[in-house]
Amino acid sequence: MKGCDFLSKKRNYRRLLFVFLIADIIAAGTMGYKEVKDSIPDTLYVRSGNEDGISKMLDNPLVTYPETLNVADSGTYRIPCSLLGVVPLKDVKVETVEEKWVSVCGMPIGLYMDTQGVLIVDTGEIIGSDGIPCEPAANIAKSGDYILQVDGEAVNSKKDLISRIHDCGGKPVTLLVKRGEEEVPISIDPVMGEDQEYKLGIWVRDNTQGIGTLTYVEEDGSYGALGHGISDTDTGELLDIAGGELYQAQIVSVLKGTKGNPGELSGYIDYDDSKRIGTIDSNTQKGIFGSVGDGCMYKLPLTSMEVGYKQEVETGEAQILAELEGEVKAYQVNITDIYRDQADTNKAFAIQVTDPELLAATGGIVQGMSGSPIVQNGKLIGAVTHVFVQDSTKGYGIFIEKMLED
Numbered sequence: 001m002k003g004c005d006f007l008s009k010k011r012n013y014r015r016l017l018f019v020f021l022i023a024d025i026i027a028a029g030t031m032g033y034k035e036v037k038d039s040i041p042d043t044l045y046v047r048s049g050n051e052d053g054i055s056k057m058l059d060n061p062l063v064t065y066p067e068t069l070n071v072a073d074s075g076t077y078r079i080p081c082s083l084l085g086v087v088p089l090k091d092v093k094v095e096t097v098e099e100k101w102v103s104v105c106g107m108p109i110g111l112y113m114d115t116q117g118v119l120i121v122d123t124g125e126i127i128g129s130d131g132i133p134c135e136p137a138a139n140i141a142k143s144g145d146y147i148l149q150v151d152g153e154a155v156n157s158k159k160d161l162i163s164r165i166h167d168c169g170g171k172p173v174t175l176l177v178k179r180g181e182e183e184v185p186i187s188i189d190p191v192m193g194e195d196q197e198y199k200l201g202i203w204v205r206d207n208t209q210g211i212g213t214l215t216y217v218e219e220d221g222s223y224g225a226l227g228h229g230i231s232d233t234d235t236g237e238l239l240d241i242a243g244g245e246l247y248q249a250q251i252v253s254v255l256k257g258t259k260g261n262p263g264e265l266s267g268y269i270d271y272d273d274s275k276r277i278g279t280i281d282s283n284t285q286k287g288i289f290g291s292v293g294d295g296c297m298y299k300l301p302l303t304s305m306e307v308g309y310k311q312e313v314e315t316g317e318a319q320i321l322a323e324l325e326g327e328v329k330a331y332q333v334n335i336t337d338i339y340r341d342q343a344d345t346n347k348a349f350a351i352q353v354t355d356p357e358l359l360a361a362t363g364g365i366v367q368g369m370s371g372s373p374i375v376q377n378g379k380l381i382g383a384v385t386h387v388f389v390q391d392s393t394k395g396y397g398i399f400i401e402k403m404l405e406d
Contacts, residue, residue, distance in 0.1 A: 033083065033087070033089075035341070036060065036062050036063065036083060036089065037089045037090060038341040039060060039063075039340045039341045040058065040060075040063065040081055040089060040090055040092060040340075041092060041310070041340065041343050041344075042090070042092065042093060042344065043092070043093045043094075043095065044092055044093070044094045044095070044309075044310075044311055045094075045095050045097050045309045045310075045311075045401060046094060046095075046096055046097070046309070046311065047096070047097060047098070047099065047309075058079075058081065058092070062083055062084060063081050063082070063083070063089065064081070064082055064083075064084060064085040065079050065080060065081045065082070065092075066079070066080065076093065076094065076095050076096065077093075077094050078091040078092065078093055078094065079091065079092045079094060097309075099306055099307075100306070100307040100404075101304055101305065101306050101307065102216040102217065102218050102219075102304075102305065102307060102380060102404075103216060103217045103218070103219075103300075103302035103303065103304055103305075104215070104216050104302065104303050104304075104305045104321065104373045104375070104380050105213075105214040105215060105216060105217060105223075105300055105301065105302055105321075105328070105373065106213060106214070106215075106301070106320075106321030106322055106323060106328040106372055106373050107213070107214050107300060107301055107323050107328055108211055108212070108213055108214075108249045108250075108251055108265065108267055108323055108368065109211070109212055109213065109214045109225060109246055109247065109248070109249055109277065110209070110210075110211055110246070110247035110248065110249035110267065110269030110270075110271075110275075111208075111209060111210045111211070111212060111230070111244065111246065111247075111280065111288065112207065112208075112209050112244050112245050112247065112269075112271065112280075113207060113208050113209075113230065113239065113241045113243070113244030113280055113283065114156075114157075114206060114207050114241060114242045114243055114244060115146065115205065115206055115207060115208070115239055115240060115241055115242060116146055116178070116240040116241060116242045117146035117147050117148045117155065117156075117177075117178060117240075117242075118146065118147040118155055118156075118157065118158055118160075118161050118204045118205070118206045119144075119145075119146055119147075119204060119205045119206065119232060119235075119239070119240075120141050120142065120143060120144065120145040120146070120147065120177070120202050120203070120204055121143060121202075121203040121204060121205050121232065121234040121235060122143050122202070122203045122234060122235075123135060123137040123138055123140075123141050123142075123143070123201055123202050123203070124201055124202070124203055125201065126191060126193050126199050126201045127193060127194050128191050128192060128193060128194070129192045129193060129194060129196060131194075134191055134201070135201050136188055136189055136190065136191050136199075136200055136201045137188050137200050137201040137202045138201070140186050140187070140188055141175070141177070141186060141188065141200075141202050142179065143234070143235050144179070144232075144235045144237045145177040145178065145179050145184075145186075146177060146178040146179075146240055147161060147175050147176070147177050147204070148176045148177065148178055148183065149175070149176035150164040150165070150173060150174070150175055151164070151168075151173060151174055152174075152176075156206075156242075157206045158204055158205070158206040161204060165190060165198050165199065165200060166197060166198060168190055168198055169198075170190060170192065170198060171190075172187050172188065172189050172190075173187065173188050173189075173190055173200065174186070174187050175187075175188065178240070188200045188201075188202075203234075205232070205234075208230065208232070208239060209269065210230065211249050211265060211266075211267040211269070211368045212225055212226045212288075212368065212370050212371050213225060213226070213322065213323075213368070213369055213370060213371035213372045213383075213384075214246075214300065214371060215227065215287070215371045215372075215373050215383045215400075215403065216373065216380065216400070216403075217292055217297070217300065217302060220291075221278070221291045221292045221293075221294075221297070222289065222290070222291050222292075223246075223278065223289065223290060223291065223292055224286075224287050224288075224289050224371075224383075224403040224404070224406065225246075225287055225288050225289075225371045226287040226288050226370045226371040226383075226385075227286065227287045227346055227370055227371050227382075227383035227384065227385040227397070227398040227403060228285065228286070228287060228346045228370060228385045228386070228398070229283050229284050229285050229286070229287065229288070230283050230288065238283065238284075238285065239283055240283075241280065241282070241283045243279065243280060243281065244279070244280030244288075244290075245276055245278070245279060245280060246276070246277040246278045246279065246280055246290060246292075247269050247270065247271060247275050247276055247277060248269075248270065248275045248277060248299060249267040249268065249269045250267055250268045250270075250326075251265050251266070251267045251323065251324060251325070251368075252266055252267060252268050253266045254266070254324065254361060254362055254366065255366065256361075256362055256363040256366075257362060257363035257364050257365065257366050257387065257392025258363060258392065259390055259391065259392075260389060260390060261389075261392075262365070262366060262367055262387045262388075262389055262392050263362060263363055263364075263366035263367065263387075263392055264366050264367040264368055265324075265362075265366055265367065265368030265369065266368075267368065276293065276296070277292055277293060277296050277299060277300070278290055278291050278292040278293045278296060279291055279293070282406065284406055285345075285346060286346060286398065286402050286403050286405070286406055287346075287371065287383070287398075287403050287406070289406050301323075301327075301328050305375070305378070305379065305380045306378070306379045306380070307379060307380055307381075307400055307401070307404065308376060308377065308379030308380060308381040308400070309381075309399075309401050310343055310348070310381075310399040310401060312376075312377075312379065312381065313335065313338060313349065313376060313381050313382070313399070314335070314338075314376070315334075315335050315336060315337065315338060316334065316335060316376075317332065317333075317334060317335075317376070318332075318333050318334070318335050318351065318374055318375060318376040318381070319331060319332060319333065319374070319375045319376075320333050320351070320353075320369075320372045320373065320374050320375075320384055321372055321373045321375065322358070322369055322372045324361055324362070330375070331353065331355035331357065331358040332353075332354050332355040332358075333351045333352060333353050333354060333355065333374070334351065334352050334354055335349055335350070335351055335374075335376065335397075336350045336351065336352050336394075337349060337350040338350075343399060343402075344402060345398070346385040346386070346396065346398040346402075347385065347386060347396040347398075348382070348396070348397060348398055348399050348402070349382065349396070349397050349399075350394060350395070350396055350397075351365075351374065351384070351394065351395055351396070351397055352364075352393055352394045353365060353393045353394075353395075359393065362392075363392045363393070364387070364391075364392040364393035364394070364395070365384060365387040365392060365393070365394070365395040366387065366392065367387070369384050369387075370383075370384060370385055370386075371383050371384065371385075372384040374397050374400075380400050381399065381400055382397040382398055382399050382400050383397060383398055383400065383403065384396075384397055385397055385398050
């Protein structure tokens with residue numbers, strides 16, 4: 001009996017190993033399938049008569065697609081891609097486009113944006129008039145909430161909010177907040193603080209300022225900058241803005257980047273009307289966008305340049321345009337990696353600064369250079385978006401076509 005038990009246990013053990021092996025094979029196959037699928041772009045833009053870029057973007061020995069296709073009169077068609085000609089992956093939308101030109105900038109800009117409502121940064125403890133600490137908003141308000149109304153009346157600024165709380169007479173206050181995509185009413189009992197003022201125990205913000213780089217301006221005056229959205233420094237969430245303004249900025253000092261410290265361009269923003277450039281209309285993951293004001297184009301150092309699409313981008317030499325001392329200059333960089341599976345993000349390719357002058361001045365890429373145009377083969381192909389914290393000579397870029405979609 002003992003021998004039979006041993007053989008039975010051995011068979012069960014082998015079966016278990018076989019099940020694990022099959023599970024591993026299925027998991028590896030699923031992950032491999034997803035990786036190949038993600039490496040294929042959803043959309044390709046090609047110039048009429050120049051479809052060579054398609055094969056470059058779909059250059060994967062595991063990916064097959066038809067050699068001939070029926071092209072619609074509109075110049076838009078789809079390429080069905082499959083895994084080794086057997087398993088369907090996805091249809092790639094191909095749009096035939098004409099040459100597109102924009103005015104490339106590279107100048108530092110000052111940003112001022114008002115939030116959509118009043119942003120709750122955090123909740124906190126206050127000392128009541130009786131000397132007892134309390135947290136009236138704890139587990140009620142959340143970091144990242146936007147206050148839209150107080151007791152049914154709209155609030156547009158921190159000043160409005162403070163005034164409404166001051167006049168509440170100690171009665172419970174109902175706030176309508178935007179939480180994610182929902183509008184949620186919350187009720188908080190105000191507490192009189194040591195200064196004899198009613199408080200809710202929330203930290204709030206209603207605007208933000210900063211410095212970035214203007215990437216391009218189109219013929220109609222619309223512009224794109226930064227290549228990434230502006231997030232709140234405390235919550236880390238993308239700011240929901242009600243609008244804003246763009247100003248000229250002057251770089252006054254450079255904190256050189258080092259390992260573990262990305263460095264920073266420190267600038268001066270003059271909020272005088274004469275220094276105003278335009279409006280900020282939207283803040284997205286791809287950058288900030290708006291319009292340059294009438295008669296303000298002359299304030300910008302603009303150079304007309306053709307747009308290069310992502311299938312034209314290649315590893316190797318490129319340039320970034322940046323202004324450090326009152327003049328926009330081109331600095332040498334290398335595009336080291338292109339992440340086809342991240343082509344729709346603001347980390348689509350990696351660059352490394354090689355220019356001795358820029359390395360000596362900044363150590364590479366520093367905060368404030370987000371939006372610096374990236375040029376390759378005489379075409380605008382992207383913008384600087386991030387710096388590697390552990391190596392300030394390296395950073396990420398976004399394909400310019402993604403910014404132009406907004």
